[in-house]
Amino acid sequence: MAPKVLISDKLSPTAVQIFKDRGIDADFQPDLGKDKDKLAEIIGNYDGLAIRSATKVTEKIIANANNLKVIGRAGIGVDNVDVPAATAKGIIVMNTPFGNSITTAEHAIAMMFAVARQLPEADASTRAGKWEKSKFVGTEITAKTLGVIGCGNIGSIAAERAIGVKMRVIAYDPFLSPERAMNLGVEKVDLDELFRRADFITLHTPLTDKTRNIIDAAAIAKMKDGVRIINCARGGLIVEEALAEALKSGKVAGAGIDVFSSEPAKENVLFDAPNVVCTPHLGASTSEAQENVALQVAEQMSDYLLHGAVTNALNMPSISAEEAPKLTPFVRLAELLGLFAGQLTQTGIKAIKIEYEGTVAEMNVRALTSAALTGVLRPMLQTVNMVSAPAMTRERGIHVEEVRREQQGAYEGYVRLTITTERQSRSVAGTVFGDGKPRIIQIKGINMEAELGPHMLYVTNEDKPGFIGNLGTVLGDAGVNIATFNLGRSERGGDAISLVEVDGPIAEDVLAKVLALPSVVQVAPLAF
Numbered sequence: 001m002a003p004k005v006l007i008s009d010k011l012s013p014t015a016v017q018i019f020k021d022r023g024i025d026a027d028f029q030p031d032l033g034k035d036k037d038k039l040a041e042i043i044g045n046y047d048g049l050a051i052r053s054a055t056k057v058t059e060k061i062i063a064n065a066n067n068l069k070v071i072g073r074a075g076i077g078v079d080n081v082d083v084p085a086a087t088a089k090g091i092i093v094m095n096t097p098f099g100n101s102i103t104t105a106e107h108a109i110a111m112m113f114a115v116a117r118q119l120p121e122a123d124a125s126t127r128a129g130k131w132e133k134s135k136f137v138g139t140e141i142t143a144k145t146l147g148v149i150g151c152g153n154i155g156s157i158a159a160e161r162a163i164g165v166k167m168r169v170i171a172y173d174p175f176l177s178p179e180r181a182m183n184l185g186v187e188k189v190d191l192d193e194l195f196r197r198a199d200f201i202t203l204h205t206p207l208t209d210k211t212r213n214i215i216d217a218a219a220i221a222k223m224k225d226g227v228r229i230i231n232c233a234r235g236g237l238i239v240e241e242a243l244a245e246a247l248k249s250g251k252v253a254g255a256g257i258d259v260f261s262s263e264p265a266k267e268n269v270l271f272d273a274p275n276v277v278c279t280p281h282l283g284a285s286t287s288e289a290q291e292n293v294a295l296q297v298a299e300q301m302s303d304y305l306l307h308g309a310v311t312n313a314l315n316m317p318s319i320s321a322e323e324a325p326k327l328t329p330f331v332r333l334a335e336l337l338g339l340f341a342g343q344l345t346q347t348g349i350k351a352i353k354i355e356y357e358g359t360v361a362e363m364n365v366r367a368l369t370s371a372a373l374t375g376v377l378r379p380m381l382q383t384v385n386m387v388s389a390p391a392m393t394r395e396r397g398i399h400v401e402e403v404r405r406e407q408q409g410a411y412e413g414y415v416r417l418t419i420t421t422e423r424q425s426r427s428v429a430g431t432v433f434g435d436g437k438p439r440i441i442q443i444k445g446i447n448m449e450a451e452l453g454p455h456m457l458y459v460t461n462e463d464k465p466g467f468i469g470n471l472g473t474v475l476g477d478a479g480v481n482i483a484t485f486n487l488g489r490s491e492r493g494g495d496a497i498s499l500v501e502v503d504g505p506i507a508e509d510v511l512a513k514v515l516a517l518p519s520v521v522q523v524a525p526l527a528f
């Protein structure tokens with residue numbers, strides 16, 4: 001059946017067309033995002049949800065999203081999505097990190113000019129026939145200092161544009177390298193220095209716990225008298241009451257505000273403050289940007305739903321469309337190794353080590369590790385998947401180690417997974433042959449070669465004559481049909497392992513009879 005995607009915000013119709021062209025059933029309900037209850041009611045029917053900023057993807061929506069595999073944000077900020085809840089439910093959250101950057105930076109620059117020359121008020125006054133030339137004396141931008149807070153994609157484009165209109169640009173961004181600052185032609189400063197020196201300040205950080213209220217009364221007190229502030233990032237970055245007070249007192253000479261602490265902003269303390277230019281979250285609203293983000297999000301979501309390719313996900317390593325076919329059998333192998341070891345592990349896991357050798361070490365091992373962790377956790381947590389597994393492993397305090405090595409043994413690509421518990425370490429290794437099928441090639445250091453079927457019986461015993469016949473008799477008497485029988489041993493008379501594929505689940509009493517056989521040490525049914 002074709003995957004189903006709900007578009008619950010005003011995305012460009014390009015997105016609908018792309019989904020349809022790719023064979024995905026797209027349900028375009030551009031106003032649905034505003035109706036939380038309706039969204040919660042129907043979300044269970046969809047594999048994908050494409051949104052802008054009006055849809056709030058809350059924990060409640062996610063709780064009802066029982067078929068959802070991907071949330072695609074046609075834009076940058078994902079503060080309207082409960083990403084931890086999506087991750088815990090195994091839903092990928094992806095955005096389009098570059099599609100609207102130029103447009104948003106241009107809006108910030110437009111706001112700066114509008115504020116410097118009070119364009120909206122001058123426009124209204126002129127239309128009202130007032131001709132108030134002396135009331136609207138503005139400020140020149142040339143040679144003024146612009147302080148950019150957050151110099152990432154949008155901040156750096158805004159900086160370049162500002163330099164183009166002959167401003168001096170200083171930037172505060174803990175992650176801005178000195179080389180990047182130099183290449184951009186901006187001076188990297190700390191926040192207090194930015195506040196002290198800037199004539200204009202523009203905000204371009206995401207809204208996080210660190211950036212929330214980054215401009216409050218105390219910050220404003222550190223700024224130059226007559227500073228002008230532009231916010232085209234997120235409402236919560238500014239304490240609006242503090243800014244309104246500062247505008248009224250004249251400490252802040254003007255503000256350009258595109259984003260508000262609560263949206264849609266039908267009322268706001270800033271609406272009554274002087275010298276404020278407001279727009280209704282228009283930063284990304286140009287036809288070019290909306291085409292870009294709609295096209296990108298629809299392509300990315302389709303690639304994931306149809307081929308497992310992951311691009312621009314916030315909670316999952318990327319897997320390109322080219323590497324997806326090569327990676328898929330190894331993803332399956334990693335998951336099988338995890339499932340194998342996970343099912344045999346009874347006590348608390350302390351550490352998981354995954355070793356990649358040969359060709360597989362050159363692949364996207366983050367994705368493979370996520371698959372392996374999924375396998376390990378699945379016996380305990382049925383709903384875990386590649387998105388949620390790393391977070392769930394971390395939450396449980398399990399240490400994960402990844403090792404990559406060149407080919408050392410006979411296998412071109414080799415993966416070994418070792419689980420360490422308080423009592424012991426257990427390892428299982430596998431490979432993928434030319435036929436694309438994953439095989440187990442080593443268990444606890446004992447070589448064997450086995451394909452894993454849906455129902456397997458794992459038996460460890462002392463290597464003594466008669467065991468295979470006895471096992472065959474117990475299974476045969478119980479009507480259990482053997483599909484394949486794989487054997488390995490450490491040495492003659494040493495530890496031996498049997499991995500037997502059977503046609504269905506084995507009853508408890510039959511397992512007990514196998515365990516009671518002479519020389520048997522451990523018996524476990526495994527399901528794959």
Ligand SMILES: NC(=O)C1=CN([C@@H]2O[C@H](COP(=O)(O)OP(=O)(O)OC[C@H]3O[C@@H](n4cnc5c(N)ncnc54)[C@H](O)[C@@H]3O)[C@@H](O)[C@H]2O)C=CC1
Pocket residue numbers: 075076077097100101104149150151152153154155172173174175176204205206207210211232233234258259281282283284285
């Ligand atoms: N008004 C609108 O319509 C739009 C608003 N946005 C907003 O703009 C924000 C920025 O977008 P991009 O530049 O694409 O993101 P980005 O991730 O490229 O850049 C953000 C920058 O902020 C910096 N940063 C993070 N924490 C910081 C802190 N505590 N102090 C100073 N800098 C910090 C990061 O190091 C990074 O360089 C988005 O998160 C989104 O909220 C984005 C698009 C449209």
Ligand SMILES: O=C(O)CCC(=O)C(=O)O
Pocket residue numbers: 052053074075076077078100281282283284285
């Ligand atoms: O979709 C929009 O109009 C808002 C864009 C935005 O805020 C973002 O991309 O972070």
